[in-house]
Amino acid sequence: MPHFVMECSQDVFEQYGEVDVITDIHRIAMDSGLFNEADIKVRVRPFSTGLVGGTDAPFIHVFAWIMDGRSTGQKAALSRAMVRLLSQRYPNVANIAMNVSEFEKASYCNRRMLG
Template identity: 35%
Template sequence: MPHCVIEYSAPLAEQIDISKLVKATHQGAVDSGLFETSAIKTRAHRCDDFLIGDDPKNSFIHIRLSIMPGRSHEQKTVLLEQVYSKVSTLTAGVNSVTMEVLDIDRQNYFKALALT
């Protein structure tokens, strides 16, 4: 945990190095001190079809941080602050940057690990 999922408007791939955005988000989760580094999973999804307000040139990034329950509001705030501190320089020209921390319902979560 956590699962860090970045959604971004497709044209941003021409303005932002998405690989750097993924690494910055991942590093923010590491820097929060709330998780073992080996447990953090980060990925990005390009959104080809999107609308933001009434201007087709508007861009967005939304970062969803899904974590197991039990963290305090203060810890979640630290997570948001650490991630944003890492991505803010990369996202300076983006019209909308949003982030959310979601608690995963343990009863409805499954995980299988490969044995090595």
């Protein structure tokens, strides 16, 4: 926890490499001060086709799933920092967004928690 998944059109990697962008996403998550580095997971899902507003256009959307307990302000600052970075890396991609969803701590379980 947390999980960051960037969905994007495949063509965005013509401008900036996939490994570079996952490293940047990880750094923004670390710089937020909200997470332990060992807990951050980052993945990318490129799509060969997609429509934005009915047309074939490049897009990036980062989905973040984090443990509950952060303030709305903290989550908004994380989204703004991520969109700012991606906008700098991909100046030709007009459709860049991020949203943050929360896991409920009471119902979350992972393998380490099983003992």
